[in-house]
Amino acid sequence: MSLPSRLFICAYLLSALAMARAQTTHAAETNLQQANAAFHAGYAAASNGDLNTARQQFQRAVQLAPQVEEGHSALGGVLYQMGEYAKAIPELETALRLKPGDQAAHENLALAYTQIGDYQKALPIFDRLENQASQPLSADLLASYARALAATQQLPAAIRKTKAAIAAAPQSAALYDQLGSLYAQMQNWQQAQNAFEQALRLDPQLAVAHLHLGIILARENQTVAAVQELTTATQIDPQNATAQLELGKVFAAINQDDNAIPRFQQALTLDPKLIEAANEWAMALQRTGKEEQAIPLFEKVVVAQPQNAIAFTNLGLALVQTGKAKEAVPDYQRAIAINPNDATTHQDLGVAYLQESNIDDAIHQFRAGLELSPESPQLHYNLGLAFKLKDDLPHAITELETAAKLDANSPDPPYTLGILYMQQGRFDDAAAQLRTALERRPENGDGWAILGSVYKQQAKYDEAAAALRKAIEFLPNQPGTHITLASVLQQQGKKQEAAAERKIAADLTRVAVNRQRATFATNTGNLLLQKGQIADAIDRYQDAINSDPTYREAHAQLAAAYERQGRTADAAAERAKAAALQSNRP
Template sequence: MRICIRAGILTTVLLIRPQAQTADSASDKDYRAGMNAMQNGDSASAAQDFRRAIAANPRNADAQNALGQLLLQQHKASEAVEHLRAVTRLKPSLAIAHLYLGQALSQNGTTDEAVSEFRITVRLAPNQAQAHEALARALVSQQKTSEALVEMSKAVELAPNQPEYHDELGSLQAQSKAYSAAEDQFRAALSLNSSYEPALLHLGVALLQDGKLADAKAALESASQLSPDDGLAHYYLGNVLEGVQNSGSALKEYKDAVKLLPDFMPLRTRLGVLAQRTGDITTAIECFRAVVAAQPNDPEAHNNLGLALLQSGKADEAIPEMETAIRYAPKDSSYRNNLGAAYLQKSDFDAAIDQYKKGLAISP
């Protein structure tokens, strides 16, 4: 799930100590210069100003926070953590400081620490929807879906007019196969913002998984029209069209999706299988070669490529792919039988019989 980085800057009291007034005044001046640079879109100058402010007074929580957020927005999470952690030390009861630190830790891949910070945020600000939302996202990363559902439900309760929250709650419910509840949340999101494409996409996917193909088709068509560059909308619409036996239109959607998501291998596999089934062997081979290149240890990828090559009369090319599939999955009898069929195409009957016997030994 995505992590939203808010652009706002924490409002804190400047820590001016009488015995260090000159240094603190210099720190404040650099901090204000950094804020002006930020407002003018000059992030490089802002970073320099914030660093000078911190050098003059490491206890300047405003400067530490501002630099931390700037680094976070620049996806420099590791460096951001250092400064945002300083804010939580200086202002341990400031909930939003823990929220920003949690976001930086999440971006840095330290999910367990992020969860701890988000729990502190929820404890300090139990009525802040964003705190519960952030905790829910981090819990999903820990595969704690049940607890994430509780937190996301609380976020929706506290901020019922946020379509994004309904969408995220619906996504969690769909993952738990509570499709009716998920559909209700996606529809609630769309009632708040009818052009919110993620909810349309997710509604379509939930309806597809719930077997409601006609409704799924309508939702996914709307999603792909609203966001024609969303490859997943085309992919799932292709799934629906396959389900209603409209292979020609499904192929078109998959081909559109591949242009947008060339590295999404489940899509390549799905397009390859459908192309093979409808006689477009060239496309099938192209897809399966891409999958094999991306997933060289996947026996099914090699088997699919081998079958497509065999269907095009290229038994000599098919055999090495099928042998590779067997090497990775020696107990799959179907791979042995497919290799036997390849030898039959070459009229190598002894080799074919040998493979069929080995297949029967695995699955009598």
């Protein structure tokens, strides 16, 4: 908010100089004359809006006549108008020591204290100004007074002062925006929305009011309107990092992370210290499967906010998701040190330990989590898995049965129970659990294959064949399932069908072996190519293609090797083959 000049009347300054001159010796006369000229020049520059020149002239005047209060007051006023609040304060304080009754100095000092956040010093001055004023304070002073009150949690008083400011300047959109912000701090959302809407009626281009209204609308789940307001805020003020952040948060809240991510990125670009943007960006990347990109952002967050347990947990999760469980452990431990009563963090740390095959520590963490959240089906399930890995089947089954009771919709506990029951020879129980799991997740091809094997053990060949064919529907390239089905068909006396399944299994096995050979040869070629052994690399790539002509990576790398040999035509041919294989992928 712009403030009117709070300088002085030139004639009043000249009078002060005349008084000072009468009390000086003849030797100081020159200094006073020069100070007088500087005052004239400073006043003229300030009147013309040339604050830099005004500052220089008033500084000169103060140096020449430091005993004249008005010089310090004038210099402080100009420094305030230039936004150099910390430098303005000592000049204004000096002015008031020399002349405690200087109204302009009191006003500027109260405003400057407010600007630097020293509200405890500002408020007594505002109180004095209001109590001693012969007429109401200006809208600018009242608005600043209100901000100081709000900063010291005196919100009702702040609202009264802001309303008084609005009464003095009823066309000020910025004052209505301030009023709305105060209502929002008091969680009076409707009053806040009304004030922001009034601000925008007065000034539709006030970006901050669009921002604040958008935040209120988002809180009220009016997401379409919130997106509109926040988008408008970013269009009017594209350099506003907070507007970009808030718009991204609304997109994230409605599961539009692809739209949210660019907003968070832009917010952090505009303001690298806006840690909330880094955190929101990292979480959005994590949600969209880009954990590797999220890790450095989470690291930035935990450095800036070393007591943010959630950020440490999210960092640990991202590390686990990218196969770096060992690196995740210290971050989870730090999160637990900050907040030891979070069951989810104990669970996540246990999962990290499981990935590191540290089963005993995993069990300890899962049990610690269950002490905090004994009804958590996921913790019971994870503890059951840990016991299973220790071959402690009785304890594993107990935990998995508990998990199944606590979550009647999850397919995981019955699936794992089915496997354990099968290992114990409890085929009826195994089949029942596997059927339950497959009812909840029918696309689980491995589950159908295991159920088919259980039925085979029970000599229920019709059920076994049906389950195995269901498994093949979802996993057609698994040779083992075809082999099991062939065995079942053989038992049913369907020798031709059994032979056909065995042939399919043999073909799939051959394809798998050939792909394995091609992959190995291609990886060897890549190492040779990195060493500059181009001819040897080409041999390996050709070996890979001979093993599996459909392996796209071998064609692409062979093209790169030919390119380095200058064989551009051969390179183009291999690139075309690689592109054709890529386009033929389902």
